[in-house]
Amino acid sequence: MSEELFSNLAIFVLSLLVGFEVMSKIPATLQTPMMSGANAIHGVVVVGAFVIAAEANNWLFYCLAFFGAFFAAVNVAGGYTVTDRMLGMFDRKPAAKAKEDDHK
């Protein structure tokens, strides 16, 4: 086993463990935004799209690079935007409540 593969494998396994640990009991209220947030994080695949585009040198590779870039960009840009919109609603709630209390 090469040194490079071994260190990648170690990183992979440890990251899995971190993932299991960091996710404790999530209230049902937050499960949809959490899924969306995790969905945005795997949009990091966009880095991979750059890597393959940099190596493309014939029409087949250019095609693949285009779709890689397009797919990954939709994932990362859309993912963060929609998650933020959802979570923005939790932000507004205490503010609205405070306003209500003022009226009383």
Next chain:
Amino acid sequence: MSALQTVSSLIYLVSAVCYVLGVHLMRSPKTARKGNGLSAVGMFLAVITIIVNVIIEKRITPTGWIVLILGLAFGIGYGVIKARKVPMTDVPQLVSLFNAVGGGAAAVIGIFDYLLKGDGASLNLAFSLPVWLDVIIGGITFSGSLIATGKLSGHVPGKPITFPGARLVNVVVVVAILASAWLMMGMETNVWYVVLALAMSLIFGLLMTLPIGGADMPVVVSLLNAFTGLAVAFAGFVINNQVLIIAGALVGASGTILTLQMAEAMNRSVANILAGGFGTGDSDSGSAAADVPVDVKETSADDIGLQLAYAHSVMIVPGYGLAAAQAQHEVAELAKLLGDAGINVNYAIHPVAGRMPGHMNVLLADVNVPYDQMKQLDDANPMFESTDVSLVIGANDVTNPLARESGNEISGMPILDVDKSKSVVVIKRSMSTGYAGIQNPLFSADNTQMFFSDAKKGLQDIVAATKQYLDD
């Protein structure tokens, strides 16, 4: 290691830390938005780093730049516009769509590197195994998530779709997938081997998702989300980039935990959901037993207004119909009207009301419904016995008493005990079935009255009628 590589690796490490802390902060409603922001900062750092690397390395061709920039521009434009414009009711299918393309991107990277680095030579296992896993998992999540998107948006029927001999086809596809592993890892590079792997994984994604009923879709979307994480991690092995490995594994693991919790909220096991889908392939499971005589009592907005005005306690049970009709404002108005008249009003929110766990909370929070009025399942159920009127708005399966019996699609699913309240009013457009595709005996119960209307229009009429009786 060159200076550029060293700096890049360090920045990738910082961005990985951002993802982990971001997920950590997203566990609490107070810090969730900050968490997502932190994770976005990490993403921004990673993207800047790879841009600088591509520029400095100078290996990219002009056509490469054009292709890359066009792909990114279209992708960002499409993603952001979709995400901005989508009504909150349609968020679940959009998340599923974003997940599909993420899996697709991971698969594309695997295919690219297999063709590029293979170059006719026999590949070593340390490279070809992650490539194969990347293509297979990416392909499954791509087609599977697209079907889930279709089922959630109604373009694909929500009912389990099966055909005779589905099991045999499943076996053939799995064998073909294993054969593609042998071809890609044991033989010289050939474009047709990776085409076979991709095609079979796409078909497997279809076969896996089509037989699963619409009611189970949220769990499937979450599971496929975790799958995409793993596909991205394997793409990281393929291109030897550690930020992909870390972020992908993080999503793979945390997504798995989230999937288990969602399944728990619906009182289903993940194995049950997946196997159930595959298992029902050849049998038309007892829809006859679920047929309930449809003799229901119809009522009018005027009568409902009277009932509400003279009730002491009202429980509002919002469901997908409310979300689909965008009637959040009207329901909040009705609740305020009743609350101001001294009537005790609460919302009973099923964990999977709407389409995904927590979806209904998001919709109601959007129209400033006070948080303490939103009762979750366990808090709401004991309250029904002392409730005068339960107002069920566009909810179906989550109130279906059949869930307490065995042998049907929703057996064992936790439901809201709406039928225990003194009187039940159901606002619904028609007698059509919910996601599970079965009849709901609640609708023909003695204490239930049906009001056939669009949720928005119906609520407007009820608000008007209630006002009149409260003023009297």
